[in-house]
Amino acid sequence: METILNKLRKAAPAAALLLTVAAGTALQGCQKTNGNDATGATASALSSDAASQVYVAPGKHDELYSFLSGGFNGQVSVYGLPSGRLLKIIPVFSQHAENGYGYSEESKAMLQTSHGFVPWDDLHHPKLSRSKGMTDGRWLFVNGNNTPRVARIDLTTFETVEIMELPNSAGNHCSPYPTNNNEYVIAGTRFSVPLDMKGGTGDVSLDSYKDTFRGSISFIKVDQEKGDMDLDFQILVPGFDYDLANGGKGPSEDWVFFTTYNSEKAGTLKEVGASQNDKDYLAAVNWKLAAKYAKEGKAREMPANYYHNKMDKGTHTAKSTVKKKVRYLLPEDCPGLMYLLPAPKSPHGIDVDPSGEFMVVSGKLASAIPVFSFSKMQEAIKNKQFDGEKNGIPVLKYESVLAAEVKEPGLGPLHTEFDGKGNAYTSMFVSSEIVKWKLKDFKVVDRIPVYYSVGHLMIPGGDTKEPYGKYLVAMNKITKDRYLPTGPELAHAAQLIDISGEKMKLLLDFPTVAEPHYAQAIKADLVAPKSVKFHKLDENKHAYVAKKESDASVTRQGNVVRVKMTAIRSHMTPDNIEGVQVGDTVYFHVTNLEQDWDVPHGFAIMGANNAETLIMPGATQTLKWVPKKAGVFPFYCTDFCSALHQEMQGYLRVSPKGSNVPISFSTGKKKAASVALK
Amino acid sequence: METILNKLRKAAPAAALLLTVAAGTALQGCQKTNGNDATGATASALSSDAASQVYVAPGKHDELYSFLSGGFNGQVSVYGLPSGRLLKIIPVFSQHAENGYGYSEESKAMLQTSHGFVPWDDLHHPKLSRSKGMTDGRWLFVNGNNTPRVARIDLTTFETVEIMELPNSAGNHCSPYPTNNNEYVIAGTRFSVPLDMKGGTGDVSLDSYKDTFRGSISFIKVDQEKGDMDLDFQILVPGFDYDLANGGKGPSEDWVFFTTYNSEKAGTLKEVGASQNDKDYLAAVNWKLAAKYAKEGKAREMPANYYHNKMDKGTHTAKSTVKKKVRYLLPEDCPGLMYLLPAPKSPHGIDVDPSGEFMVVSGKLASAIPVFSFSKMQEAIKNKQFDGEKNGIPVLKYESVLAAEVKEPGLGPLHTEFDGKGNAYTSMFVSSEIVKWKLKDFKVVDRIPVYYSVGHLMIPGGDTKEPYGKYLVAMNKITKDRYLPTGPELAHAAQLIDISGEKMKLLLDFPTVAEPHYAQAIKADLVAPKSVKFHKLDENKHAYVAKKESDASVTRQGNVVRVKMTAIRSHMTPDNIEGVQVGDTVYFHVTNLEQDWDVPHGFAIMGANNAETLIMPGATQTLKWVPKKAGVFPFYCTDFCSALHQEMQGYLRVSPKGSNVPISFSTGKKKAASVALK
Known part of the structure; x- marks a missing residue:
């Protein structure tokens, strides 16, 4: 050769x-x-x-x-x-x-x-x-x-x-x-x-290449x-x-x-x-x-x-x-x-x-x-x-x-x-x-x-x-x-x-x-x-951040439900959510409360189309979901984070449209008041 | 420790x-x-x-x-x-x-x-x-x-x-x-x-876990x-x-x-x-x-x-x-x-x-x-x-x-x-x-x-x-x-x-x-x-395959335009397309005619949202595009395939909705007849 x-x-x-x-x-x-x-x-x-x-x-x-x-x-x-x-x-x-x-x-x-x-x-x-x-x-x-x-x-x-x-x-x-x-x-x-320097459409015959086409830097x-x-x-x-x-x-x-x-x-x-x-x-x-x-x-x-x-x-x-x-x-x-x-x-x-x-x-x-x-x-x-x-x-x-x-x-x-x-x-x-x-x-x-x-x-x-x-x-x-x-x-x-x-x-x-x-x-x-090791929670200015577990909430405004959720080894807050209805637009704003290197948490919920998100320590990420049917939908952490990672999990209940189940959320035995905005 | x-x-x-x-x-x-x-x-x-x-x-x-x-x-x-x-x-x-x-x-x-x-x-x-x-x-x-x-x-x-x-x-x-x-x-x-074995919604209170929840194998x-x-x-x-x-x-x-x-x-x-x-x-x-x-x-x-x-x-x-x-x-x-x-x-x-x-x-x-x-x-x-x-x-x-x-x-x-x-x-x-x-x-x-x-x-x-x-x-x-x-x-x-x-x-x-x-x-x-090295073109049964360049075509049926395109080193057929209109649904069905190991071709067109596709030898892949504005849109091969890869390129013209530019397509100097179906 x-x-x-x-x-x-x-x-x-x-x-x-x-x-x-x-x-x-x-x-x-x-x-x-x-x-x-x-x-x-x-x-x-x-x-x-x-x-x-x-x-x-x-x-x-x-x-x-x-x-x-x-x-x-x-x-x-x-x-x-x-x-x-x-x-x-x-x-x-x-x-x-x-x-x-x-x-x-x-x-x-x-x-x-x-x-x-x-x-x-x-x-x-x-x-x-x-x-x-x-x-x-x-x-x-x-x-x-x-x-x-x-x-x-x-x-x-x-x-x-x-x-x-x-x-x-x-x-x-x-x-x-x-x-x-x-x-x-x-x-x-x-x-x-x-x-077209005057903003025209550029709809010209391809045969006109030599006359009308230009490049730019x-x-x-x-x-x-x-x-x-x-x-x-x-x-x-x-x-x-x-x-x-x-x-x-x-x-x-x-x-x-x-x-x-x-x-x-x-x-x-x-x-x-x-x-x-x-x-x-x-x-x-x-x-x-x-x-x-x-x-x-x-x-x-x-x-x-x-x-x-x-x-x-x-x-x-x-x-x-x-x-x-x-x-x-x-x-x-x-x-x-x-x-x-x-x-x-x-x-x-x-x-x-x-x-x-x-x-x-x-x-x-x-x-x-x-x-x-x-x-x-x-x-x-x-x-x-x-x-x-x-x-x-x-x-x-x-x-x-x-x-x-x-x-x-x-x-x-x-x-x-x-x-x-x-x-x-x-x-x-x-x-x-x-x-x-x-x-x-x-x-x-x-x-x-x-x-x-x-x-x-x-x-x-x-x-x-x-x-x-x-x-x-x-x-x-x-x-x-x-x-x-x-x-x-x-x-x-x-x-x-x-x-x-x-x-x-x-x-x-x-x-x-x-x-x-x-x-x-x-x-x-x-x-x-x-190289940055993690995001500082103090400096997190996300519109829907929850910087501590007591900031977590579920609020309804019309058909929009916003879940401000926290994740830390080894639970999510809240981990029980009710009152969501079919056709609502649900936003899960998940804040990872960890302030340590290499402890991401993930969030996935069954039924969501864009099924997951991954959140670096100190950051907030949002998953949007429009539930299509009633039922109970488990959510969980998708990034193995601790020996009790498999236990880092919760449930969200979706009721039919027009149902009278009120918004409520809880973690462990503490029932939290729901928040409803106009 | x-x-x-x-x-x-x-x-x-x-x-x-x-x-x-x-x-x-x-x-x-x-x-x-x-x-x-x-x-x-x-x-x-x-x-x-x-x-x-x-x-x-x-x-x-x-x-x-x-x-x-x-x-x-x-x-x-x-x-x-x-x-x-x-x-x-x-x-x-x-x-x-x-x-x-x-x-x-x-x-x-x-x-x-x-x-x-x-x-x-x-x-x-x-x-x-x-x-x-x-x-x-x-x-x-x-x-x-x-x-x-x-x-x-x-x-x-x-x-x-x-x-x-x-x-x-x-x-x-x-x-x-x-x-x-x-x-x-x-x-x-x-x-x-x-x-619910009767197909009910499963909309139950989360408090009922112990009574109503089951697993399955x-x-x-x-x-x-x-x-x-x-x-x-x-x-x-x-x-x-x-x-x-x-x-x-x-x-x-x-x-x-x-x-x-x-x-x-x-x-x-x-x-x-x-x-x-x-x-x-x-x-x-x-x-x-x-x-x-x-x-x-x-x-x-x-x-x-x-x-x-x-x-x-x-x-x-x-x-x-x-x-x-x-x-x-x-x-x-x-x-x-x-x-x-x-x-x-x-x-x-x-x-x-x-x-x-x-x-x-x-x-x-x-x-x-x-x-x-x-x-x-x-x-x-x-x-x-x-x-x-x-x-x-x-x-x-x-x-x-x-x-x-x-x-x-x-x-x-x-x-x-x-x-x-x-x-x-x-x-x-x-x-x-x-x-x-x-x-x-x-x-x-x-x-x-x-x-x-x-x-x-x-x-x-x-x-x-x-x-x-x-x-x-x-x-x-x-x-x-x-x-x-x-x-x-x-x-x-x-x-x-x-x-x-x-x-x-x-x-x-x-x-x-x-x-x-x-x-x-x-x-x-x-x-x-x-391990399979390439797909046999003879066995390609894709509904819109073009097995040789002369099979390439552009057809309109209502507002759907189908481009049956072929790719082979180093050109696409057709490489000039006119007659597409804003709002049409355009399908590019691209067949890679190569019958050799490791010669994929790619296809990308400016303006498309799902901008690309990649086609293995012998296969057909389809990119769908609904043009939003008039103009000339270049397309090209995205996988460096030959010394003339950079020349493997063409243009598609989009005219305003209702324009009277007829469907036409060509490669080199040969103008091909357009095909219009009802």
Whole structure:
């Protein structure tokens, strides 16, 4: 197989590559055989070495947190490295039956959008917040792809605390990219759509793609202290597809770069139509200048309709605000704002080296990897080395901005990260390998097969000024026979590679939840010490909190019955409730009175549709229920909390509508007075 | 700390135990320190040994599949052993944003119940199907706890294929227990509720608990070839709480045993009220005799209302059947059907040893573990060694059925499994340890601390006639500092212990998704060879399948628009659709044409609420969408499938209601005729 690959590498050009794309599956099958051989006979000494490198003994902690996107599950998965153990799934854009996110009354507003409630979306790129170009362990920003949104996760609680919807966007894929001090989180559209600056419907013929479709780049301002986001303005850009983005650093830190494909503006069968041009573009945007233009009144305003959802810390309750307009800039009005750099064919990843001088562009159908020079780009702009323009945006001459091309790197380059020691690592989808090359002379120095068809790769801090060049994680798109089979649906496959030496060394295969598209990792000591252990009951400002058992109550107001309930080992108060009627709307506001680490309580009641909720110590969560029939319905704690957990249980009686059973509630023998409000 | 524990062990009795329960958290904190010490200084040689025992080198497979329940997430998690790697989450009783279970039109019916659609429930006990008392790797049965149901997972596809709701049940906890050849899967209620055999509402005062509440045991018949389930009959039992169950084997294989607590019939503050009696009961039921009684006309019939949901193999579509009656037996009518064995205090686990002679009952508040003898029980029944009766059920004399008590085992015994080499292993919740004792003389021979507060434990096949006594998995209820912290919500903690030698040896901590209550494990070669790689397109009988691109179509019938779409690397057909109007109900029936392993395609469209679906090769999945506004909505493949995945995309135009844009669809340049039905 190696021979065929080498022949293909040498034959190189696009036609052969397209053939190779089709042959991808066959290659994967063959490589598997090689892989098994490699890990066979001679490998047992190596194997025990690798075993001790990834083993985290009981009671010890992993060295790094890694945050892998879940892709089509809409969530973020937190893995410890080097063990590859799944520490938590953080729900972001999808409901999560593990902890009630998107099911509880408190969290439902997080998933509200201008299209209504979206219980399941597609999440791609996690990016850690930055201080002076270095990840600071405060927040994690992630993108919602299908329903364009950017979310912020708080790394003291590992909870999604804010979601900002993006108007004028479709397929929010080159997103989110925080600048070096989180001044902005920047997000570009993958798909262009008809944009009507006067707020029209956008109901146009699909044949009008070339004339009416546009993309957009959103600039979300971030509060430096609190992290709060606000959509400041957008730039409306030509109707290409925008794929990935990354910010500059050091000399280039005022700039952000976007790969584009489909500069052909094909509106159908893009597989063919968007692969016609020999070159598409890297779009370079001066974000600082953009912010200046926007501030100085260059921005116009258009009608829009988008949601901004925030989780309130005190009430543990999310609220939505609907925004009705958005400011925008047009590149043609803003000289110096944006340039296009020609980049061979259908580029996917754009990655900037730690010095900020080199922009590496991986053309997924290209036979070489172009590396652009930021200083040459500045020079070329000054000298107006243009090759015409597109929609009023100057196109720079390819040769004027090129530092070098990495030759014969492999097939299907997608993404590049850096180790901080002068090396770059590029993932090769088609030839299923990671290729290491030197920034000094752009020469390939090592390659290692991965199983199979790697997409993103990640080095902790590998996109910052100072990478932590010890490990690399390959996120592979095809799994096949890497793990015990689980029917047609398989886990995705990540591989941990030791990059501390001259030669890369494969340490561990670990399966991942859903499909990781990119990841971030950070040393544990930047996050762990700030981790919150429980919510302080004193600071709980939930509208229906019961801070002690004597605050528990059941009240009726019309056909709404509110149960303020407390949970503490090992009973709920109240645990006997009567007087509820068929058709009432019953809210169980359950407060977990525990003030200790890792003592959640759960609450479930038979007959409820959204059957459960889970409540962390000190918090209040609400389950809503409209009983459909009369009877006695047991409720209980769903999280094994003590030796008497099985006894932590109660009953609610539902009587027919119009019944004269009064509201009453009790625990043990103490009967409590009912409360009826008008 | 050890000293205090020992003192407590010696002081033993119930009062001290209750104090200890309260002190549980404090104990856990102290033990942590010990644990860290233990894994420190002298431990590095041991550590590297353990590392190589759990390391599964890249390209190699785990030795065993383990199936851990997810508890309050309603799912089953599949982990490879010994690596502890999460291979798959199988959705059962909850929606799952990873693969669309409970979201796609095909799977929604799986979550329908007599209470309506339940998107999230609580799952506790996985049990593998059996042949001659040995796990056979065909199916996995699991219980829905809050909304009483039993589900069957097919282990050729790792998919939930059947869910049977159980009437007259509440908190379906001692469930499901397959007999030795899956003749029946048996399920008992945890909570008793008012049962009205005439189909009345059950709207009674909670004060009437003692008089009106009853439990039930359900007998689900299983088709020996296909696995199809059907509720055959129930036994209505006294109004205790029923906690766990297990079947006999060998001499006792006609019997199934249930622990009960709350024989006090307390209806409030059970923490106190259900802990009054010195002894509750082990209920022994002769299931074969029960089946005979039911067959011979002893069963009466009562009105009921419950769902039976099945996934059809050919259409990949679930259908619900609603059942309206159920047969029941009363123990008082059926001599020899059921006996009660007094068991000290509030017993939790009941586990039968491989020979079928010993029934081990773990009283969570008891100071010793009683082991009952099946042969003595038979003898005592014959000799009528009764101590009165309860609701017409004879109570056997404690001494007449006791084989022995395991003395000073530890605090808070919960569950016991067996290694097939004459040893039993019991989990101790309060003293956080696994205790090994001999079946020969009931003497404790080893103990190992676990972190923290172990609930269930599992030895592969440890509940069968021939356990695979190499590993033990402890499923711990408290995690605290075992992993890098992730805010207030932590993963649960499993620990893998080597039990192949005289002394138990801790190998690995691995975090688990949600809260595992029990698990099963089986050697990989009993499952892996039968694993299905993809669905055969030829055998796809979905009502709206498109088996080739030329079958793709868009049809309107009134305000329903059906899109029969195909997906294959790297385009969808059609990829341009016009003529849809605001307010239409649009069904996207997407067929994945791939016939290769591990090439799923996803489908997402902007604007849709249930935004996505995921389609395995050869299958058809449906996303439903009611567009709310006019415009152009991009759709795309959400699972990275090829080098041109990013190009796998299309557009749908929505026009205002009443617009005269005709239905049309196309791919590339070929315009296809629209189809309009009346």
